[in-house]
Amino acid sequence: SQKIEQNSEALNIQEGKTATLTCNYTNYSPAYLQWYRQDPGRGPVFLLLIRENEKEKRKERLKVTFDTTLKQSLFHITASQPADSATYLCALLGGYNKLIFGAGTRLAVHP
Amino acid sequence: NAGVTQTPKFQVLKTGQSMTLQCAQDMNHEYMSWYRQDPGMGLRLIHYSVGAGITDQGEVPNGYNVSRSTTEDFPLRLLSAAPSQTSVYFCASRSTGTSSYNEQFFGPGTRLTVL
Numbered sequence: 001s002q003k004i005e006q007n008s009e010a011l012n013i014q015e016g017k018t019a020t021l022t023c024n025y026t027n028y029s030p031a032y033l034q035w036y037r038q039d040p041g042r043g044p045v046f047l048l049l050i051r052e053n054e055k056e057k058r059k060e061r062l063k064v065t066f067d068t069t070l071k072q073s074l075f076h077i078t079a080s081q082p083a084d085s086a087t088y089l090c091a092l093l094g095g096y097n098k099l100i101f102g103a104g105t106r107l108a109v110h111p
Numbered sequence: 112n113a114g115v116t117q118t119p120k121f122q123v124l125k126t127g128q129s130m131t132l133q134c135a136q137d138m139n140h141e142y143m144s145w146y147r148q149d150p151g152m153g154l155r156l157i158h159y160s161v162g163a164g165i166t167d168q169g170e171v172p173n174g175y176n177v178s179r180s181t182t183e184d185f186p187l188r189l190l191s192a193a194p195s196q197t198s199v200y201f202c203a204s205r206s207t208g209t210s211s212y213n214e215q216f217f218g219p220g221t222r223l224t225v226l
Contacts, residue, residue, distance in 0.1 A: 008151065034214070043115075043201050043217030044154070089153065091215075097142065097161055097207075098169060099215055103153035 002027040004102040006090060012108045013080055021075040021105045023090035028100075030092035033066055033073045038087045038104065047088075048075075080109045112137050117202050117218035124192040124225045132187040132221050134202030140216075141207045143185040144169070145177065147198040148220075154201065160185055161207065192225045199223070 003026045013019050023033070032051045036044035050057045050066045050073065057064045063076040077084050087104040094100035118133045136143065144159035146169075156169030160179040174196060176188040185204075189196060202218040 004153075036215075041220075043203075043220055044215075045217070046214035049214065091154075097159060097167075098156055099144070100156065100170070101146070101154040103151060 002094060002100075004028070004090065004092065004094075004100060006088075006102040007105045008103060010106040010108055012110065015081060015109055015111050017080055019077040019080045019084070019107055019109070021088050021107065023073040023075070023102055025071050025092060028071075028092055028094055029068075030094070032093060033064075034091045034099070035062075035064055035073075035075050036089040036091060036101075038089060044089055044101075077107075080107075082109045082111055085109050114138065115202055115204055115216050115218035117200075117221050119221060120219065121222050122224070124189075124223065126193060126225060128192050129188070129190050130192065132189075132200055132202075132223075134185045134187065134218060135183050136185075136202075136204040136216070137183065138204060138206070138216065139182060140204035141182070143179065143202065143204045144215075145175070145185070145187045146201045146203065147171065147196075148201060149198050157187065157200075189223075192223075194225045197223060197225045 005024045034049045035047045038044040050064045061078045065074045087106045089104040091101045115136045141162045145157040146154040158177040160166045200221045203215045205215040206213045
């Protein structure tokens with residue numbers, strides 16, 4: 001069956017460290033993968049998109065990698081800040097025009 | 112631009128009641144969709160539309176109806192609410208343009224409780 005898996009346990013890190021979140025998928029061959037941020041009580045907000053022919057994408061303190069052999073994407077936040085605390089969702093195109101989401105990983109950055 | 116708007120923000124229904132969740136976008140996006148979000152299960156696609164007059168089912172369509180008479184509006188109808196439909200509902204839109212890679216914009220959500 002098709003699955004998108006993200007760590008269900010919250011990730012707790014110290015301010016200034018690098019946070020690394022994982023997204024694994026099974027039985028998909030996505031043309032691209034996206035990452036979103038969601039704050040409590042709000043809708044998700046788009047952060048980054050990485051295509052299947054790209055190994056890495058950066059935007060300010062964010063970096064995403066995409067390994068189609070491992071069927072995995074890693075999302076990194078460098079020099080993390082308490083304001084980065086949120087839930088991060090990965091999403092991929094799971095069929096014609098269907099954007100499918102993982103359950104998300106909650107990140108807590110402590111001062 | 113208001114982006115994607117949803118009404119109401121909160122709603123309580125009794126089992127068997129019907130209601131319509133409203134969604135509108137002012138970005139002239141062709142693609143609109145509805146998701147529900149439950150704890151531990153992430154966002155699940157209910158229905159989507161690639162343009163006015165065209166709708167299709169997502170992962171969890173049962174118990175929900177949609178229609179798309181205009182580019183701007185994409186209402187979600189619950190015909191006979193059930194407690195299993197208690198959830199937070201998000202409407203989203205994106206441009207398809209020349210590529211289907213574009214970011215998806217989400218509304219603020221509707222928190223629905225069915226007693």
